[in-house]
Amino acid sequence: MKLNEKKTAGAKKIPVIVGPTASGKTALAVKIAKNFGAEIISCDSRQIYKFMDIGTAKPSAAQLAEVRHHLIDIITPDQSFSYADFAARAAETIKDILGRGKLPIIVGGTGFYLDGLINGISQIPELDQGEARRLRGELELRETAFLVSELRKLDMESASRIKFNDRQRLVRAIIVSKLSGAPFSSYKDVREKNNDYNYLIFGLTKSRELLYNNINSRVEQMFNDGLADEVGSLLKMGYCRLMPGMKSIGYQECIEYLNGTVTFPEAAERVKQNTRNYAKRQLTYFKKFEFYKWFEKDDISVDDFSVYEAVMDGISKNI
Secondary structure, eight states: OOBTOSOOTTOEEEEEEEOOTTSSHHHHHHHHHHHHTOEEEEEOTTTTBTTOOTTTTOOOHHHHHHSOEESSSOBOTTSOOOHHHHHHHHHHHHHHHHHTTOOEEEEESOHHHHHHHHHOOBOOOOOOHHHHHHHHHHHTTSOHHHHHHHHHHHOHHHHHHSOTTOHHHHHHHHHHHHHHSSOGGGGTTOBOOOOSEEEEEEEEEEOHHHHHHHHHHHHHHHHHTTHHHHHHHHHHTTOOTTSTGGGSTTHHHHHHHHTTSSOHHHHHHHHHHHHHHHHHHHHHHHTTBOOSEEEEEOSSSOOHHHHHHHHHHHHHHHO
16 A cells, blocks of 8 residues: 555645655745745755755745745754654644645655655654663764664664665664664554645656756756855864764765865766665655656656646645
8 A cells, every 4th residue: 555545534635746856846846835825844854954055955045035935944964853853843834834824835855754744653662862862972973884783783673674874764773772672673563644634745757867967967056056165164063974964965975075085076976876876766765655646757748837737736626
């Protein structure tokens, strides 16, 4: 069964626009939101960070002025923000927007954030938050190999299931296993769904060639706009490469460049490749969702205006 397949009769419908990076969802969402007088809730695990503007492709100042956005610039790069945190904050924001007589539109590319909001989060026993913060602070400064080794001692199932580069989940699994007294994997299938809303999900992508070309062009523009300088400023502010925000694509590669490990062209090429790989992972995750409409834009059959009209029509018929 796909995520969001079970609907709640009579529940308010919340529009959602998702897509891989560089698919054009931000521009589309702003245009849609303006027409409905709506407000946008960002569903992006990188745009939550303050001081990280260029490398996370945040909406432009003009777009932010045109439409009110939520869950952008809410924490600093040394802080973590889990899918459980997102689900709670997004639910509060939806309630607030609806309470003011406005329409919330969720927009972004972080599938596991959306999953947590729609389908609930694992029902893990309440943990000592002070001890959890202390342990998280220690673990986030450790190398990934140490995290994997530590998790294997506590929970082999989670250690074999969680991807090596998914440091956030590795850290969470260790904390839960240590503080709850039971393996993290024992909680994985226990979820409590929020039935307050139904979600009208529109997906937007492009043909692989066009998407990858867009990604390459966007990365080049980021470097032209001063991405390396942005990363240098963050380092001077005291944010190091092992902190949650600084592990983002674009920032790790620029740190390598600033440290003299790679050349400027090498750093740019690594960012392009890593972003293309990320887009592939996003598209794989999106297959879990039930879509009202999925668009694959190319230069022949699907253009910007037809996508805009179809999304406008879908929302108008369902809200």
